[in-house]
Amino acid sequence: MNMVVCIKQVVDPEAPPASFKIDPASNKVVPPQGVSPVVDPYAEYAIEAALKIKDALGGKITAISLGINQLRDIVKKPLAMGADELILLEDEAFDEGDSWSTAYALAMGIKKIGDYDIIFCGREASDWNAGQVGSGIAEILGLPGVTLARKIDITNGKARVERVTDEGYEVIEVSLPALITVSNEIGEPRYPTIKGIMAAKKKEPVIWKPADIGVEVSQIGAAGRRTKLLKLFQPVREAKCEIVEGENPEEAAVNLALKLREAKVL
Amino acid sequence: MAEYKGVMTFCEVAEGKLASIATELLGYGRKLADELGQELSAVLVGSGIGSLAQEAIAFGADKAYVVDDTLLKDYQTDSYVSAMEKVVKEVMPQILILGQTSIGRDLAPRLAFRLNTAASLGCLELAIDPESKLLLQTKPAYGGNAQAVFICQSYPQIATVRPKAIAPLERDESRKGEVITVDAGLDPSAIRTKVLEKVPEKIEGVRLEDAEVVIAGGRGIGSAEGFKQLEELARMLKGAVGATRPPCDNEWVPAGAQIGLTGKIVTPDLYIAVALSGSSQHMSGCSSSKTIVAINKDAEANIFREARFGIVGDWKKVLPAFADKIKGLLAE
Ligand SMILES: Cc1cc2nc3c(=O)[nH]c(=O)nc-3n(C[C@@H](O)[C@H](O)[C@H](O)COP(=O)(O)OP(=O)(O)OC[C@H]3O[C@@H](n4cnc5c(N)ncnc54)[C@H](O)[C@@H]3O)c2cc1C
Ligand SMILES: Cc1cc2nc3c(=O)[nH]c(=O)nc-3n(C[C@H](O)[C@H](O)[C@H](O)COP(=O)(O)OP(=O)(O)OC[C@H]3O[C@@H](n4cnc5c(N)ncnc54)[C@H](O)[C@@H]3O)c2cc1C
Numbered sequence: 001m002n003m004v005v006c007i008k009q010v011v012d013p014e015a016p017p018a019s020f021k022i023d024p025a026s027n028k029v030v031p032p033q034g035v036s037p038v039v040d041p042y043a044e045y046a047i048e049a050a051l052k053i054k055d056a057l058g059g060k061i062t063a064i065s066l067g068i069n070q071l072r073d074i075v076k077k078p079l080a081m082g083a084d085e086l087i088l089l090e091d092e093a094f095d096e097g098d099s100w101s102t103a104y105a106l107a108m109g110i111k112k113i114g115d116y117d118i119i120f121c122g123r124e125a126s127d128w129n130a131g132q133v134g135s136g137i138a139e140i141l142g143l144p145g146v147t148l149a150r151k152i153d154i155t156n157g158k159a160r161v162e163r164v165t166d167e168g169y170e171v172i173e174v175s176l177p178a179l180i181t182v183s184n185e186i187g188e189p190r191y192p193t194i195k196g197i198m199a200a201k202k203k204e205p206v207i208w209k210p211a212d213i214g215v216e217v218s219q220i221g222a223a224g225r226r227t228k229l230l231k232l233f234q235p236v237r238e239a240k241c242e243i244v245e246g247e248n249p250e251e252a253a254v255n256l257a258l259k260l261r262e263a264k265v266l
Numbered sequence: 267m268a269e270y271k272g273v274m275t276f277c278e279v280a281e282g283k284l285a286s287i288a289t290e291l292l293g294y295g296r297k298l299a300d301e302l303g304q305e306l307s308a309v310l311v312g313s314g315i316g317s318l319a320q321e322a323i324a325f326g327a328d329k330a331y332v333v334d335d336t337l338l339k340d341y342q343t344d345s346y347v348s349a350m351e352k353v354v355k356e357v358m359p360q361i362l363i364l365g366q367t368s369i370g371r372d373l374a375p376r377l378a379f380r381l382n383t384a385a386s387l388g389c390l391e392l393a394i395d396p397e398s399k400l401l402l403q404t405k406p407a408y409g410g411n412a413q414a415v416f417i418c419q420s421y422p423q424i425a426t427v428r429p430k431a432i433a434p435l436e437r438d439e440s441r442k443g444e445v446i447t448v449d450a451g452l453d454p455s456a457i458r459t460k461v462l463e464k465v466p467e468k469i470e471g472v473r474l475e476d477a478e479v480v481i482a483g484g485r486g487i488g489s490a491e492g493f494k495q496l497e498e499l500a501r502m503l504k505g506a507v508g509a510t511r512p513p514c515d516n517e518w519v520p521a522g523a524q525i526g527l528t529g530k531i532v533t534p535d536l537y538i539a540v541a542l543s544g545s546s547q548h549m550s551g552c553s554s555s556k557t558i559v560a561i562n563k564d565a566e567a568n569i570f571r572e573a574r575f576g577i578v579g580d581w582k583k584v585l586p587a588f589a590d591k592i593k594g595l596l597a598e
Contacts, residue, residue, distance in 0.1 A: 011408070013408070013409050013546075013547065014545070016568065017411055017544070017545070017546045017568045017571070018568065018571070020408065020411040020412070020546075022412060029408060029412070098384065099375070099384065099385075100379070100384055103379070123528065124527075124528065126408075126409055126547075127407070127408055128407050128408075128414070129387075129388065129405070129406055129407055129408075129409065129527065130386075130387060131371055131375065131387045131388070132375035132378075132379075132385065132387065135372070135375035135376040135379065136375060136379045138376070139376055139379035139380055140379065144343070144344065144458035144459055145343055145376065146343070146459065147343075147371065147372045148368060148371070148372070150521075160462070163368075164368065164521070165368040165464075166367050166368045166530075167464075167466045167467065167522075168464070168465045168466040168467035168522065169464075169465050170340075170461055170462075170463065170464045170465065171461070171462040171463040171464075171465070172342075172459050172460065172461055172462065173459060173460040173462055174458060174459045174460075175458050175459075178458075183528070184511065184515060184528070185514075185515075185521055188515070225419075226383060226384040226418060226419055226420050227384045227386070227416045227417065227418050227419065228416065228417050228418075228419060229414055229415070229416055230402070230415040230416065230417060231414070231415045232407060232412055232413075232414045232415075233412065233413055233415075234411065234412055234413075235412075235413055237571060237572065240574075241560070241570045241571070241572075241573045241574065241575065241576045242574065242575050242576070243565075243570070243576050243577070243578060244575055244576065244577050248583075249577070249579040249580060249583035249584045249587070250583060250584070250586075250587035251587075252577045252579060252584065253577065253583075253584045253585070253586075253587035253588035253591065254587055254588075254591045256559070256575060256577055256584075256588060257588055257591035257592050257595060258591070258595075259575055260536075260557075260559070260575065261595055263557070263575075265535070265536050265556075265557045265559075266503075266536070266592065266595065266596075
């Protein structure tokens, strides 16, 4: 199996919400002090999905990431986890795109990689929560797609995918090559091994510029957007929490019940 | 070139009826269409669903397009995208709205790319910009820490709306509208997937999405046994149990109990958050609850920034006493 996994570097989504700040002038997030960026968590689930298949059937995994200022220690994580190659689409021209220009550039990068059976994406990135890049790549490359995967089995050149639905899940069979977006039910991403970390240290990523993947600068990044971000803002919280006290936890609990009754919540 | 005009809603069908999200969307679509002074159309896609067209009209549509084909019995990306592509190309709406459901999340982006336009998923709010008349699409970003407002510079402007963003209109059987059937014209060989099986999760008691009281537990509950205590309290209050992601990932509760950005959206009267930190991704699914109550041992936990009432303490000590007192109060 030849697999491609789309990953990206993001602001750590588990940083305390109190540390979250936006610079209104640029519509950009001010990265919290002292918190290192991470690999997008759902993209890590996508790597895990590919590694499970590699464990079972063998094969090659190529990770591809689009962005600027990508810290090598961060974006090399797929290699440390067990991926074989890392390609970075790294150029100012790729930056500040929308789902369209991002999916288009990634699709053209994947086309250049050429030989693939499955392309994996996360179900939605933790920063912009668009939930579209996977479907976009599939459409641009003319591939069938299955989104929200929670389990994947390969038999007879087809994938059997359990897809999360609002009611439970459904089992879908899809011909390959295909694109699959991965949900957290696939299982916790594995930790890199020492051996993996050492191998990743030695491996240099391949850098591709727009010309390398045959795209015009007008089709990618901010120039290729079909949408426009008007405003990014922090919603105001009005809630003021009343802490209910007591001599001990049990008494506090009783007081809380009485409070809720008094406030006609119960 | 013909002009794009009107608002279109994609109406999901569940168990032979219009899904609740469909009635909500018709209400939202009606509002937008009235603001633009344009028509609202509904699209029904499926097999044996023709009788629902009148229902869509009763909930606000001026026209209902029906694409009925046995190949459309189950949702499948390829068949539904091509059916919708056909309808959109024929009707040419300015705006197309869908639900942020497991179907909408899949259909909307793929359709947008097919039609060479763009979509915004999981919108909290849609409005018409008074000057440009374009659709202002407000949606969570950074897991709900932020909200972003987007506009789409091509037609149709596509958006999915989260469940419960709006209340449906009163059903009005006297409303008149036109029903139009559209031939799906599907090529079976172009459907590259097959649905082998559907496995619904068993639900006992009140559905989480419909519950007026939700008792939600987080990582701090620690085990499936711990959740039994939350279930007991939920039963007492005729509510349902929900969870953050870690208890689902650890299989202490079924995956369907997850509330949040990538889980269910709930808007109960009372939301009791037990041993969960209040991450933005979780709050994104419950912050519209009327009253949020928090029980957490860490006074600095973010949930206390969201809650109306709180106790700082160990849930194992607080919850039994709380449940006891409630039992007493309810018996009065
Ligand atoms: C200043 C600024 C302005 C912006 N303006 C706009 C705008 O006008 N309109 C707009 O729609 N968006 C805008 N964006 C956000 C945009 O860049 C998003 O990243 C893009 O829309 C994709 O959404 P997402 O990252 O949420 O991806 P999703 O679709 O949620 O991602 C799903 C999966 O796709 C893959 N993936 C996504 N991005 C990458 C990547 N870069 N490299 C590799 N794999 C990837 C991963 O597997 C990921 O898990 C702006 C961003 C910035 C910083
Ligand atoms: C793109 C994306 C989407 C996501 N979608 C969702 C989603 O839909 N829903 C969701 O829930 N998460 C989601 N997450 C995960 C989310 O970021 C958090 O990791 C998760 O919500 C944390 O769950 P928690 O609050 O239970 O755990 P923690 O943050 O670990 O909090 C546990 C809390 O329990 C308290 N506690 C521990 N023991 C006790 C005790 N004995 N008594 C009282 N209090 C105690 C602790 O003080 C702590 O505050 C998403 C993440 C990403 C990146």
